[in-house]
Amino acid sequence: MTKTMISVRDLSIGYGRTTLLRDATFDVERGDIFVILGGSGCGKSTLLRHLIGLETPIAGAIRIAGIGAPRLEGAAPRFGVMFQSGALFSSMTVGENVAFALQEWTHLPVDAVTAIVRAKLALVGLEGAESKLPAELSGGMRKRAAIARAMAFEPNLIFLDEPSAGLDPISAVELDELILALNRNLGLTVVMVTHELESIFKVGKHCIMLDRESRSIIARGNPQQLRVDSEDPRVRRFFNRETSVPQWQ
Amino acid sequence: MTDEIALERPSLAFDDRLSLVVGMLQRFSWEQTASDETGRERIELGGRITIDDAAALWKRISETLVHVEGVRQVELDLSRIQMIDGACMALLVQFRTELRARKIGCEFGGGSEEVRRIVQLYGGRKKLRQTRPKRRPVSAIEQVGAATLGVFGEGKQILDFMGRLVASTWHVLRHPKSLNLRDVGLTMERAGADAAPIVLLINFLIGFVMAYQSSAQLKQFGASIYVADLVGVSMTRELGPLMMAIIICGRTGAAFAAELGTMQVSEEVDALRTLGFLPLPFLVIPRMLGLILVAPVLVLMADAVGILGGALVASLTLDITTTSFLIQLQSAVKASDILSGMIKGVMFCATIALISCQQGLATSGGAEGVGRRTTSAVVSILFALILLDALFTVLLGVFGI
Numbered sequence: 001m002t003k004t005m006i007s008v009r010d011l012s013i014g015y016g017r018t019t020l021l022r023d024a025t026f027d028v029e030r031g032d033i034f035v036i037l038g039g040s041g042c043g044k045s046t047l048l049r050h051l052i053g054l055e056t057p058i059a060g061a062i063r064i065a066g067i068g069a070p071r072l073e074g075a076a077p078r079f080g081v082m083f084q085s086g087a088l089f090s091s092m093t094v095g096e097n098v099a100f101a102l103q104e105w106t107h108l109p110v111d112a113v114t115a116i117v118r119a120k121l122a123l124v125g126l127e128g129a130e131s132k133l134p135a136e137l138s139g140g141m142r143k144r145a146a147i148a149r150a151m152a153f154e155p156n157l158i159f160l161d162e163p164s165a166g167l168d169p170i171s172a173v174e175l176d177e178l179i180l181a182l183n184r185n186l187g188l189t190v191v192m193v194t195h196e197l198e199s200i201f202k203v204g205k206h207c208i209m210l211d212r213e214s215r216s217i218i219a220r221g222n223p224q225q226l227r228v229d230s231e232d233p234r235v236r237r238f239f240n241r242e243t244s245v246p247q248w249q
Numbered sequence: 250m251t252d253e254i255a256l257e258r259p260s261l262a263f264d265d266r267l268s269l270v271v272g273m274l275q276r277f278s279w280e281q282t283a284s285d286e287t288g289r290e291r292i293e294l295g296g297r298i299t300i301d302d303a304a305a306l307w308k309r310i311s312e313t314l315v316h317v318e319g320v321r322q323v324e325l326d327l328s329r330i331q332m333i334d335g336a337c338m339a340l341l342v343q344f345r346t347e348l349r350a351r352k353i354g355c356e357f358g359g360g361s362e363e364v365r366r367i368v369q370l371y372g373g374r375k376k377l378r379q380t381r382p383k384r385r386p387v388s389a390i391e392q393v394g395a396a397t398l399g400v401f402g403e404g405k406q407i408l409d410f411m412g413r414l415v416a417s418t419w420h421v422l423r424h425p426k427s428l429n430l431r432d433v434g435l436t437m438e439r440a441g442a443d444a445a446p447i448v449l450l451i452n453f454l455i456g457f458v459m460a461y462q463s464s465a466q467l468k469q470f471g472a473s474i475y476v477a478d479l480v481g482v483s484m485t486r487e488l489g490p491l492m493m494a495i496i497i498c499g500r501t502g503a504a505f506a507a508e509l510g511t512m513q514v515s516e517e518v519d520a521l522r523t524l525g526f527l528p529l530p531f532l533v534i535p536r537m538l539g540l541i542l543v544a545p546v547l548v549l550m551a552d553a554v555g556i557l558g559g560a561l562v563a564s565l566t567l568d569i570t571t572t573s574f575l576i577q578l579q580s581a582v583k584a585s586d587i588l589s590g591m592i593k594g595v596m597f598c599a600t601i602a603l604i605s606c607q608q609g610l611a612t613s614g615g616a617e618g619v620g621r622r623t624t625s626a627v628v629s630i631l632f633a634l635i636l637l638d639a640l641f642t643v644l645l646g647v648f649g650i
Contacts, residue, residue, distance in 0.1 A: 054519055072522045074420070074427060074530070081523040087516035101524040149524075 004065060005030045005157055005189045006051065011060030013043065013050050019058065020046055022215050026208050030065070030156075033183050033190045033203050035223065038210035039238065044193040045084070045161055047210065051191065052081050052159050064157065076105035080150025080158040084165060086142040088134040088149070094121065095130030098149045105153075120148040124178060140171030144178065151182070158182070160192040164199045176202045197239065201227075209235060277302055278329070279309050288321030295329030298337040306337055310344045323348055328359030333367055342372040403629065410607040414537075417529035427527075429535045436539025440501040441547065447500070448493050452551040455488055456480050456558030464566050473567040477574045478581035480559030485586040489551035491638055494597035497540070497547070498630045502605040505536055506626035509609025510619040518610065528610060537602035541595055548594035552587060589645050596641070597634055604630045 006028040014020045020043030028034045036044045049055045051062060053070030064070055067078050088097045098117045102108060108116070121129055124144040134142055143163060150158055163179065164172035176199050182188045183203075194200060200207065200223045207226070209219040211234060219226050219235045227239040236242070277296035284290040292313070298306060317323075325341065327333075333341075341357070348355040357368050387395075421428050460480050467473050509532060512518050518528050556578065563569040569577075608626035612618045 049519075052523060054522065072525070072527075074424075074527050075525050077523060077525050079523075081520070083516040083520055085516055087520035089517055089520070090511075090515070101526075105525060146520075149520075 003029055005032070006034075006065070006191065007061075007063045008051075009061045009063075011047075011050070011062065012058040013046055013055070014058055015046065015055075019215060020212075021210060021217075023060070024208075024217050026217065026220060028189065028191055029206070030189055031183070031187050033179065033192070033205045035200050035204035035207040036191070036193045036210065037195055037200060037207055037223075037238070039195065039212060042210040042212040043215075044195075044210055048159055048161055048191070048193045052079070077101060077153050078155065078157075080147075080153070080155040082143065082146040082150050082158070082160045082163065084161045086134070086139075086146040088142060088145055090134050092134075093130060094126065094132050094134065094137070094145045094148075097134070097145065098152050100149070100152075102152050116152070117148075120151055121145070123151065123182075124148045125174070138171070140167050140175060143167070143175060147178065147182075156187065157189045157191070160190060160194075162194055163192060164194065164196045172196065172199065173202075179203050197241070209238065277306070279306075281313065284320045288319060289324065290317075290320045290322070291324045291326060293326040293329060295331075297331050298333040300334055300336045303336050303340060306340055310340060314344070314347055317348070317351065317353060320353055322354040322356075325355065325357050326359050327357055327364050327368070328361075330360060330364050333364055335367065335371060338367045338371045345372065403625075406611065407604060407607055407629075410610075411603060414529060414533060414603065417527065417534060420527075421530050421534055427530050428538075429531050432532070432535035433539045433542075436501075436536050437543050439504070440497060440540055441543030444496060444500055444547065445550065448496050448547050448551055449554045451496060452484070452489060452492055453554040453558040455492055456484055456555030457562055458558075459483065459488075459555075460559035460562035461566065464562060468567065473563075474569060474573065474577050476559060476563050476567060476569070477577035481556055481578045481582040482586060484555035484559070485552045485582055485590045487590075487638070487642070489555055490548045490590045490594035490597060491634065493544070493547045493551045493594055494601065494634050495631070497544075497598060498601050498627060498634065501540065502601045502630045503623050503627050505602065505605035506609040506612075506623045507619055509606055510612035510622045513610055513612045514615055514618060533602070533606040533610075536606060537599060540598040540602045544594040544598035545591045548591050549587070552590060585650050589641075589650050593638070593641050596637060600633050600637060601630050604633060 004027045008024060008026050011024045012019060012022050013024075024047075036047055038044050046055065050057050051064075051070060053072045062070055064079070088094070089100065092100065095114075095117050098120050099113050102113050102116060106113075117130060118127075121127060124147050126141060126144055126148065129137070129141070129145065134145070137145060147158075147160075160179070163175050167175065179190055179192070180203055183190055190203075192203075204223045206221065207219075207223045208217045209226075210216075211218040218232055219230055221229075223239075226235055230236055230239070277294060277298045280293040280295075282291040282293075325345070345355040345357070357372065360368065460476050463479050464473065464476055467476055467479075509518070512521075512532075518532075521528060521531065560571055560574045563574050564571055605626045608622045608629065612622045614621075
């Protein structure tokens, strides 16, 4: 089994006539918690959308171990995705959301599906929430339910888009703990987009930093080390929360 | 120039009277020293300047900006200000920006610690961005051109969607299990059973009004019995399917566009794709199939109640018995009339599903985008329905159906 989970070579991405990232090359190892970071508008979420196959790159190649190029084409999911808003199906209960793909792509009897759903919800700390509608959940609970849905098919790779965005500090820490637990106990490879520094330092094992101006990867490595070692002023500014606008005092 | 000057002006015009009131309500002082030979002007502000005084302050600023010829430097002395809030400071900063844009130097001077803090907060940045250049007005010809291109663009997108839909239908035919049967049933219930009462009522009234309006004319020629022909043929061939489609457009077309649009902007469609479901076979084809299946039934119901409305008018105002009406109807309405109406109904419903789903899935830009696409879906559908109706009437006429 190869050590590399995702390999990205000379990737250029964008939308319309705007290029967000040029000739990006990086690898994500198995069992890694890989963070894509950068300031607003640098293309983090767009890169994630390309990695999961929702968008087609301008140039370059993305390979996911055991899958090849990421394509979404009417087959059981091979990796899990949690979107920024959770993106739970609002017309279904939490239980139905988690069971949805299982019912469609497996021939499991209903009670078996129910048992799996219950276990997945317990895994993310949402025991007994099966019959609740997404609108009845708090932001943090909704994101955890979305992780349960992404984990329904036992993937070994999961993508998370801004997991702690918009959460109160306690829910954000709980979510970070959950990500660490899934990675540690299941060997799950996690690729996440975030700009929450606390989250980056707490869970990130490796990271790449994107830059809007140069449209390239300006740093790669362990976030803690980059914070100390990097000589790039843009990287230092990001990690040390230095602002380029004058202080209002 | 002091405050009193404004009060002394003999003014009768409404604007002047308004400014008089504004001047009287003014709680701050604005003392302006005329520019000296070097072109330096000094404005001394004092008192409490809050949002309630913003109108008076803005008026002062606007007046000053009109008479700045020959001035090279303006000094705004803030030392007598007891208190100023953010809104009024924003106006002073804008005043400074306007002056600088006219190559007139402007500096804020003096002020208590508190006032300096507000200055720092609102005008502390060394380089203030110049006011945005005014947007160039778009001429009528340009607007017509852009709108025309927009219509072609929309048409192209609908055609593109149609192509993808055909490919998806082929996929569903090869893999029947991939069809989302649950949504087919749900659509049939919501667009069919739930819409039946309104379709029945509207078509009954259409038949009723049509017979009522024509009865007076037909009576004059002793041709009252032909009311059955008139109502029968127009309901079955034209109005039954058309009215049914207009109701379905308003109820179901708008609902499809809003539902899919909301799913699109809340990333539910993307989530669906990552779970292995293709949006077209999973969301669009079931809705289209559901509508196509209920269309003939709704058309038949619309035809029947429309004719019933006509028969009622005939018996009430023209003394034509229901039996005579039905006998006349039998000779007037052919099976092909009913069939062509049903074909039309099916085509109309397919068009409603196609356009509303296409518009829904093309939504971007949050709640405002959903509203825009829903409106656009309903308008495009109504336009397409009338166009299709005309096309069908001609085509069916050519083929003698």
